[in-house]
Amino acid sequence: MSELILKGQKAREASYVLANASTTEKNNALEKMAEALIINKDKILKANDLDLKASMEKGTSKAMLDRLALSEERIEAMADGLRQIVSLPDPVGEVISMWKRPNGLQIGQQRVSMGTIGIIYEARPNVTCDAAGLCLKTGNTVILRGGSEAINSNTAIVKVLSKAVEEAGLPKDCIQLVENTSREVALEMMKLNDYIDVLIPRGGAGLIQTVVKNATVPVIETGIGNCHIYVDEECDFEMAKNIVVNAKTSRPGVCNAAEKLLVSEKVAEEFLPIVIRALREKDVEIRGDEKVKAIISDVVDATTEDWGKEYLDYIMAVKIVENVDEAISHINKYGSGHSEAIVTKSYENSQRFMQRTNAAAVYVNASTRFTDGCEFGFGAEIGISTQKLHARGPMGLKELTTIKYIIYGNGQIR
Amino acid sequence: MSELILKGQKAREASYVLANASTTEKNNALEKMAEALIINKDKILKANDLDLKASMEKGTSKAMLDRLALSEERIEAMADGLRQIVSLPDPVGEVISMWKRPNGLQIGQQRVSMGTIGIIYEARPNVTCDAAGLCLKTGNTVILRGGSEAINSNTAIVKVLSKAVEEAGLPKDCIQLVENTSREVALEMMKLNDYIDVLIPRGGAGLIQTVVKNATVPVIETGIGNCHIYVDEECDFEMAKNIVVNAKTSRPGVCNAAEKLLVSEKVAEEFLPIVIRALREKDVEIRGDEKVKAIISDVVDATTEDWGKEYLDYIMAVKIVENVDEAISHINKYGSGHSEAIVTKSYENSQRFMQRTNAAAVYVNASTRFTDGCEFGFGAEIGISTQKLHARGPMGLKELTTIKYIIYGNGQIR
Known part of the structure; x- marks a missing residue:
């Protein structure tokens, strides 16, 4: 069994717990995640140094190095981002509408978690934290696959965050990172239909096109703007x-x-x-x-x-x-x-x-x-969709949920 | 240029007209489509006979032949189906919500047509008519790809329907059929991202899996029920x-x-x-x-x-x-x-x-x-989605639309 399938299974198992966690439980976890980032900032900065050195040796551009670099301030901003997510309303459980049919069936549309979300992204390590926080708040487990340039930073951040989630009483597998950053594993992830419900690529046109062309998992295309x-x-x-x-x-x-x-x-x-x-x-x-x-x-x-x-x-x-x-x-x-x-x-x-x-x-x-x-007033954003399916434009917490029909009867048959 | 790309371009051109057609114009076209089916029922039945004979020669099962067979009553039912779609409210143009931001920007979410919808389906020729009607009502042009067993029936039906649409003053390319029923052309259709906005497969597990595995166009997976x-x-x-x-x-x-x-x-x-x-x-x-x-x-x-x-x-x-x-x-x-x-x-x-x-x-x-x-009260159905993205459960007219943010300002800059 591949590392990825194993992670997929763990994410699926964890999702059954997380999808039914209360808003209070999820908010506690987010608070603990924010605290843990601050407590462990030296560890994270050390890991980030390794990434920066490796990139400098490869002659990476200054702009790229700036995107990759973390600092005390940037880690504090990541923690603040998580605390902001705490303050946002939880969309999960909302019954959007409910009606009664002539036969007495009461049918409602309820917002529920997607299950497991896959995120494939490029250099910025703060995406790791943002995406983990938004997925957690919406009751979704997440499998993160960042770029190889940021692998040490991402590993350190995910270790800190998943431990905090566990300490808050939720499964640590709510947040997982794909440590093997090879192209093969990325392609495997794009076809992991049994374990990933939706895949969101965040990055440049090249990355997004690769995902759109290769994925069999449903994709939300993001971000190219002409x-x-x-x-x-x-x-x-x-x-x-x-x-x-x-x-x-x-x-x-x-x-x-x-x-x-x-x-x-x-x-x-x-x-x-x-x-x-x-x-x-x-x-x-x-x-x-x-x-x-x-x-x-x-x-x-x-x-x-x-x-x-x-x-x-x-x-x-x-x-x-x-x-x-x-x-x-x-x-x-x-x-x-x-x-x-x-x-x-x-x-x-x-x-x-x-x-x-x-x-x-x-x-x-x-x-x-x-x-x-x-700017639209959603309080957070996981990306901007340029496709027409599911979400179009800026995606906030609601766009990370799906719906389920809930039907109450008293013996109706057809 | 392939037949399919040409059809895609025509569908795209027609979609700019159809997406902006009024409800009255679309309802007129649907009425004319229903009339035309009745007027041309002999032609359609003759074409259906060719399909039935070919299938019988191949030793097709009785159940399959029954699904393929048309009759006066079935054609009348198709026409009735179109008239029912006339009576349903048009979801296009509805502003779902609108709010004002502190900077004075007024931001609304408006339901709009998807553009062009591709439908890949199996034997039943009535799907041709249903799908064409639902897409037209929602302002979407449609490219239909039915099975080879029904090619004569489908060709006759689409000819009648698209002529009726033209007579109603809308582009005839609102409804097109892929006449080449080869597997290669079906695969090409699944990757026609430039011209098809969403692909809906309707049929058995084999068909749906083929589409999910091969499509790069966003797909709504339908209908397998355990x-x-x-x-x-x-x-x-x-x-x-x-x-x-x-x-x-x-x-x-x-x-x-x-x-x-x-x-x-x-x-x-x-x-x-x-x-x-x-x-x-x-x-x-x-x-x-x-x-x-x-x-x-x-x-x-x-x-x-x-x-x-x-x-x-x-x-x-x-x-x-x-x-x-x-x-x-x-x-x-x-x-x-x-x-x-x-x-x-x-x-x-x-x-x-x-x-x-x-x-x-x-x-x-x-x-x-x-x-x-x-049964849910949507008045019509294009299929039942078993995926979590965009639509889940029975899909009515609303599920064939997307949204667009409309923003009214008076000079705001950021």
Whole structure:
């Protein structure tokens, strides 16, 4: 029996206990997990040092090293994250609706735990803690598979957390880590249908595509964002400029950052110089089509490839479109279904854009940067789904549950 | 470009129109589809004759031929089915909830169409019509892939339906059939992620497993039912007997029929003779473990394989268990997560069974045969999901939609 099947069986056994644990029991475990992180921070930092040294020897980029690095503050932030999860309402057990049929059967839809959730993710060790906390709160056992770069950090964190869970009176197998970080074991995990109910990949486009292509376990696809801002023919230029600059530059490396700017041909001549000047002040490289170049000569050529690309960098491609309809069809063709925004004063165009744009989140007169579980008011986030099945957009605690029909009868037969 | 990619592109194009069609436009199309079936029934019956002849030459079983056969009445029933869909409320456009954030952003969750749905199914040609109607009502274009045995019937039905849709002013590509019924094309369809948003297999265990294993498109797994009735230590024997007999024999070939009977050891000696006599009067073969044989000597041996099996036949395997907890753990180990029932007078055991049994539908004192979209009051059903992602249990119109976040701002940046 493989290590993974064994872990799967343990996760399944533990899930029967955890799914029926009370909110108080789960909150106690989360509190103990937070405490344990603080108590054991030296151990965790030591393990993180090993990872950092190994990565430095391999010549890993500075940005990657920063994502991998832990510090006292970052461990405290992880503990705070767990305490925040304590304060959120427990979705498990909620009866969403209940009705009575003519034959007297009373049928209800109740929110219940999924069972076991698999998370496959990349370098950041704080994901280990976040994901473990969110799964625990929703009564799900979790099998975590982080990257090899963070294996020492992740092993140390999971050891601390699962021991705390055990001390709180719940099974230690509620939180498990796949220690073998080989590609083969990752592929095995993607096909572990008997023991994993849903698989959530968190990371770059490459990781997500590998999971989508290989998994037979149901997957929630997350996080690729090729987001657009469309500046309509009637709009407040100051508002439009602020939204574009914010959506592009407030944090260019995240999935809800804007990558593309579409401008109505009616306002392009007047608006482009304003917005491009502002973007360039923030060191954004501008790429444009022929029509853009006719207005601003010194921009880089935008190729067809650009329209489908997620830069995650200080780059923005600009296109002039005839009207709101061309903007919508361009977005529906090249967008990734994440977040799309229109800046307009027109009631008709705002409604048209809202209804016809195919994306998880569609904005009128606001920055795409708000697509986030905390900004939406969910209190936490396990990722942002860009698929249409089960969850779309930011996923909070509810999205980590499923439903079950509960039916009360008094002898009904059909 | 393959036939299938071409169909995928047409389905995608049509979906942008259909997703924004009004309820009135969609209902008109459904009415026209129903009319067209009646007007063209001779054509459809002629095509069905070709399928029946080909199947008879191959020596197909009588049961299969019956599932394949159409008649005037069956075509009328298909048309009635479409008219019933007209009368159901349209879920598309419903704003499920909307709230305001401290920064003034107004965020809503709106039900929207999925886009394009793929259905892979077996012999029954009426599925072609049902699925087409349900997808159209929910604003989804559909790509249907039926079995080779029904290809002439399905081709005739889809031709009639898509022409009716066109006459109603919607794109004819809202409803398309994959005419090439080869395995290769089916496999290609399972990986058509660019054009199909969700894939629903309808058919036997073999078909569903093939889809789950090969699909990269998100799948909703449907319909395998290894359902149990647990007869508890305190119960009304008459009620228990009626529920068991109904769940086993009212329609043994469907997924919500009971396959297993678990009986508390406290009542086994008294209850087993009663229920087994009643089941045998309906020609049910009884299989049992050693403990059952100690009470009723002339039963077939139940093997380990029996506990996981879906018979879809007049067979029931019986096991004596210690108490409700053993019943729950047996079900959670061998069940398919479809429908499970307890018959009891005990409040505590009813609650324990309800909470701890892992299935789409859990019953107290009623037959598992009620797990059905119409019996639940949904007015229609596209299948019964046995997975936990997106939909669980009977799927009506709502389950064929997804959500989209709609966000109204007035210049918010982050």
